[in-house]
Amino acid sequence: RKPRVKQLFKVPQHLPACVDLQKSCDTFLDFEGRSNRKHARLLQNFSSMDSVTICTHLQFDPKDFGFSAIFSYSTPSYLNEFQLRANLTRGKHVQLALLVHGVHGPYLKAFDHDDLWHSVCVSWSHNEGRWALHTDGVLIAKGEGLNATDSFGPGGLFIIGQEQDTYGGSFKADESFSGSITELHIWNRVLNSSEIAIMEKKCSPPSLGLFLCLHCYVEKQSHRDHSKAFFDCILELQAKI
Incomplete structure (x- = not known):
């Protein structure tokens, strides 16, 4: 069955090089402006993992500044389980930081604060708390x-686009993400730098350990209407605009 809709919210004007709307069922999340409502939730059962890698393509709103949560993962027993955060300062590069089980990593210079797409991969391992940040296929820090x-x-x-101050809620506009996200993938292992560089060049995510990708059945919710778009893929996602 072919997808009837290929985006959520809207398709950004410019797309990452890896994305071809004629050949894929990619879902685009476009968060236009900060909000305490806009978010997307992955309807996925997560198991305990000793290692994880999350990669995505991001396009930040070039007119947005301040701190924001690109995504956040919370458990019933711990709110700040896993987050990717950004710090946007006028005239400076985008800075990214990883937060794991309440431990906040450093903000690191990632790429220009422009209107272009950038790939981001963050990885973490229970083994000595090792972590790494790659942007545009290149290792930035570990x-x-x-x-x-x-x-x-x-x-x-x-949750994509918001920090969770309570489990699954209490979103704040001044901590929300403004921009676009696509090509989100999650692995239950650490991808090495060689794998990430190859993925950047060939636009093909490694299959080993890959258990989630943002190609999905989508339920779009608003206060005015309820509509559904069906995709050929296995992940479910719920969004509120």
């Missing part, structure tokens, strides 16, 4: 000591 005592908790909620 380190240790980012929560070496706990695994990636099971049974949580993965």
Whole structure:
């Protein structure tokens, strides 16, 4: 069955090189302006993981500044389980930071704050709390000591575009994401730099350990209408605009 709709919210004017609307069923999340409502939730059952890699393509609103949560994962027992955060300062590069089980990593210079698409991969391992940040296929930084005592908790909620101040809610506009997201993939292992560089060049995510991708059955919700778009893929996603 061919997809009837190929985007959620709207298709951005410019797309990542990896995306071809004529050949894929990619879902685009376009968060236009900060809001305490706009978000997308992955309807996926997460198990406990000792390692994880999350990659996506991002396009930041060039007129937006401040701190924001690109995505957040919370469990019933721990709110700040896993987050990717951004710091946008006028005249400076986009800075990104990883937060794992309440332990906040450093903000690192990632790429220009422009109107272009950039790929981002963050990885973490329970083994000595090792973490790494890649942007546009290149290793930016890596380190240790980012929560070496706990695994990636099971049974949580993965929210795109918002930080969760309570489990699955209490969103704040001044911490929300403004921009576009697509090509979100999650692996239950650490991808090495060679794999990420090849993925950047060939636009083909490694299959080993890949258990989630943002190609999905979508339920779009608003206060005025309810509509559904069907995709040929296995993931479910729920969005509120």
